[in-house]
Amino acid sequence: NAGVTQTPKFQVLKTGQSMTLQCAQDMNHEYMSWYRQDPGMGLRLIHYSVGAGITDQGEVPNGYNVSRSTTEDFPLRLLSAAPSQTSVYFCASSYQGAQGYTFGSGTRLTVV
Amino acid sequence: AQTVTQSQPEMSVQEAETVTLSCTYDTSESDYYLFWYKQPPSRQMILVIRQEAYKQQNATENRFSVNFQKAAKSFSLKISDSQLGDAAMYFCASEPSYNTDKLIFGTGTRLQVFP
Secondary structure: OOOEEEEOOEEEEOOOOOEEEEEEEOOOOOEEEEEEEEOOOEEEEEEEEEEOOEEEEOOOOOOEEEOOOOOOEOOEEEOOOOHHHOEEEEEEEEOOOOOOOEEOOOEEEEEO | OOEEEOOOOEEEEEOOOOEEEOOEEEOOOOOEEEEEEEEOOOOOOEEEEEEEOOOOOOOEEOOEEEEEEOOOOEEEEEEOOOOHHHOEEEEEEEEEOOOOOOOEEOOOEEEEEEO
16 A cells, blocks of 8 residues: 655745646545645645545635545645745545544645 | 644653653534644654544553543643654644544644653
């Protein structure tokens, strides 16, 4: 089992560029989420999904877009990168949430 | 809305000693889940322990145990016989049982372990 796979692990973008962070899980989990981690602020929820075709906004959704066309994949799109989006991004999945989430290894994104 | 507060940005402990990390939370729900996650320098988030709010018994996983005080909305993590490999960031998190798609984190406590 690969678990939760995030790509890329590192990325540098210029302001205004767009990109997609990939997330895939092979555990048949219904729930998937995206978090960003900033120093001193813990992990903040960006978007989440409870199943294919269903997504919703978390605490900090502005500037990000998601879709969930399959159970396995939950990509995060940055529409027009800004320096404030410099962060470490984590994807996580869970069967139904109550047992805890499995996290990917994260993507360190720098916007210059 | 749920909030989770970790008031200790940093803690330190000597190898083989015991340390307790504090966490308080605020929720209007009667049923919810609480978690402690460990993040070592590798950046990987690892689930350490989980507590169901409707269970009065404190959860235990080997050297890790919690002190769950529901009335006080407190959920502290005790690490016994600390090891060098326990050095990491520790995050407390909660989610309501009716809405387990929203896991809310505290700001974390950095634990240093000295030999």
